[in-house]
Amino acid sequence: MAALRLGMYLPELKLPFERALAAARELGVEYVWFNRVPDEPAIEAMTDAEIDRLAARVDDYGLRMMVVQAGNPFKEVHLIELDPERPHEHPQFRRDFGALTRSMQIAARLGIGAVGAFTFAWPGEYSAGKPTWPMRWLTRGGVISEPEMALLVRVFSLVLEEAERYGVDVALSMMPWNYTSSTTNFRRLAEALGSRRIRAIWGPADNLNSGEADVATAGFLNIRPYLFAVHVKDLRVTDGLRNRFEYCPVGTGDVDYPTILSNLRRQGTDVVLSVSTHFLPPSGRAEEAMRTNVENLRALVERASADGARSAAGSGR
Numbered sequence: 001m002a003a004l005r006l007g008m009y010l011p012e013l014k015l016p017f018e019r020a021l022a023a024a025r026e027l028g029v030e031y032v033w034f035n036r037v038p039d040e041p042a043i044e045a046m047t048d049a050e051i052d053r054l055a056a057r058v059d060d061y062g063l064r065m066m067v068v069q070a071g072n073p074f075k076e077v078h079l080i081e082l083d084p085e086r087p088h089e090h091p092q093f094r095r096d097f098g099a100l101t102r103s104m105q106i107a108a109r110l111g112i113g114a115v116g117a118f119t120f121a122w123p124g125e126y127s128a129g130k131p132t133w134p135m136r137w138l139t140r141g142g143v144i145s146e147p148e149m150a151l152l153v154r155v156f157s158l159v160l161e162e163a164e165r166y167g168v169d170v171a172l173s174m175m176p177w178n179y180t181s182s183t184t185n186f187r188r189l190a191e192a193l194g195s196r197r198i199r200a201i202w203g204p205a206d207n208l209n210s211g212e213a214d215v216a217t218a219g220f221l222n223i224r225p226y227l228f229a230v231h232v233k234d235l236r237v238t239d240g241l242r243n244r245f246e247y248c249p250v251g252t253g254d255v256d257y258p259t260i261l262s263n264l265r266r267q268g269t270d271v272v273l274s275v276s277t278h279f280l281p282p283s284g285r286a287e288e289a290m291r292t293n294v295e296n297l298r299a300l301v302e303r304a305s306a307d308g309a310r311s312a313a314g315s316g317r
Contacts, residue, residue: 003270003271004261004264004265004271004273004301005030005031005270005271005272005273006028006029006030006031006272006273006275006294006297006298007029007030007031007032007033007066007229007272007273007274007275008024008027008029008031008032008033008274008275008290008294009032009033009034009231009274009275009276010024010032010033010034011034011035011036012275012276012277012278012286012289012290013286013287013290014286014287015286015287016038016039017034017037017038017040017057018057020032020034021057021058021060021061021063022061023287023290024061024063025061025062025063027290027291027294028294029063029275029294030063030064030272031063031064031065031066031272031274032058032063032064032065032066033065033066033067033069033116033274034069035069035070035071035072035116036071037054042070042071042099043068043069043070043071043099043102043103043106044070044071044098044099044102044103046106048109051106051109051110052109055110065110065112066114066229066272066274067107067112067114067115067116067171067201067229068103068104068106068107068110068112068114068115068116069103069115069116069117070099070100070102070103070106071096071099072096072118073096073097073099073100073103073116073117073118074093074096074100074117074118074119074120074155074178075118075121075173075175075178076092076121076126077090077092077093077096077120077121078120078121078122078123078124078125078126078127079120079121079122079123079148079151079152079179080123080148080151082151082155084150084151084154087154087155087158093155097158097159100115100117100159100162101162103115103116104162104163104165104166104168105166107166107168108166108167108168112168113168113169114168114169114170114171114199114228115163115168115169115170115171116171116172116173116201117159117170117171117172117173118172118173118175118178119152119172119173119174119178119179119180119186119189120152120155120178120179121177121178121179122136122142122177122178122179122181125177126177130177130243133176133243134241134242136176136181136210136211137210137211137240137241137243138211138241139211140182140184140210140211140212140213141181141182141183141184141185141207141210141211141212142179142181142182142185142210144179144185144188144189148179149188149189149192152179152189152192153189153192153193156170156189156193156198157193160193160195160197160198163195163197164197168197169196169197169198169199169228170197170198170199171199171200171201171228171229172186172198172199172200172201173201173203173231174186174200174201174202174203174206174207174231175203175206176206176209176210180200181206181207181210181212182207182210182211182212182219183202183207183212183215183218183219183220183222183223184212184222186200186222186223186226187222187223187225187226190225190226198226199226199227199228200223200226200227200228201228201229201230201231201274202219202223202227202228202229202230202231203230203231203233204216204219204230204255204256204257204260205231205233205234205235205253205255206231207219208235208237208254208255209235209237209240209245211240215255215256215260216255216256216257216259216260216263217259217263220260220263220264224267227267227271228271228272229271229272229273229274230260230264230271230272230273230274231274231276232250232257232273232274232275232276232293232297233247233250233275233276233277233278233293234247234248234249234250234251234252234253234254234255234257234293235247235248235253235254235255235278236248236253236254237254246279247277247278247279248279249279249289249292249293249296250275250292250293250296250297250300251296251297251299251300252296257297257300258300258303258304261300261301261303261304262304262307264304265304265305273297273301275290275293275294275297276293277289277290277292277293
């Protein structure tokens with residue numbers, strides 16, 4: 001049976017760092033991750049001494065860092081703007097690549113096994129009102145052309161050279177505005193790279209929001225060989241073709257978490273369920289939204305475990 005451990009993306013709390021750590025401890029999660037520390041230098045700009053103090057602050061609350069992530073590497077870089085032969089000539093790519101490499105140095109220093117990154121933006125996503133959204137929805141995740149795939153392989157091969165040097169994995173987040181908006185696209189990229197260092201922070205809500213069919217079962221099978229963590233949030237899609245959706249508490253939206261959790265508990269490896277929110281309750285307090293999602297997720301996990309135990313008993317195992 002898989003060990004399903006709880007984590008949390010701290011910036012969702014919208015609190016000062018110490019208060020966010022205290023809230024995470026109070027909610028009983030084991031892992032936290034974050035891309036910045038409010039009112040402090042960017043993570044990639046911190047000295048080793050500052051990094052050591054940061055890690056000690058997390059440890060003081062009895063928490064562990066899930067990944068090291070300095071900013072949001074490659075999240076807002078438009079892939080097709082890169083020169084395949086000279087990607088470092090693109091200023092934002094160069095900055096993000098440097099931040100990601102620094103994340104690897106930090107992870108190796110702290111003994112954390114992975115760093116966080118993203119998988120580049122579809123054409124025009126951050127400049128022209130998400131022009132490729134209808135294509136992605138209608139094709140159940142988006143069509144990556146051969147030249148685009150070749151470019152993804154080229155740039156992530158450079159990333160993986162650094163990952164091997166520092167002995168860390170690269171955990172890629174999924175979101176509709178990036179190329180791994182579906183588990184099919186993620187697996188296609190991962191297989192093309194052929195590296196044991198590529199891992200997935202699976203986002204079933206983002207897959208669903210990209211039009212992917214059968215996220216909970218077929219999606220799980222696609223992502224399973226690369227699974228590092230699950231980015232837990234929920235939403236309702238009201239008009240997928242027109243990019244209309246709303247976030248809601250975990251377990252109340254369109255994401256089939258009962259099936260996802262049942263599949264996860266049988267996979268036999270450790271998985272971190274990293275809770276986010278994205279929605280706000282009537283009070284407007286992000287902390288309340290996080291508490292709701294953690295409590296809802298715990299209830300879903302307990303139900304999946306109970307169902308699994310009953311199934312095993314019924315089959316005589």
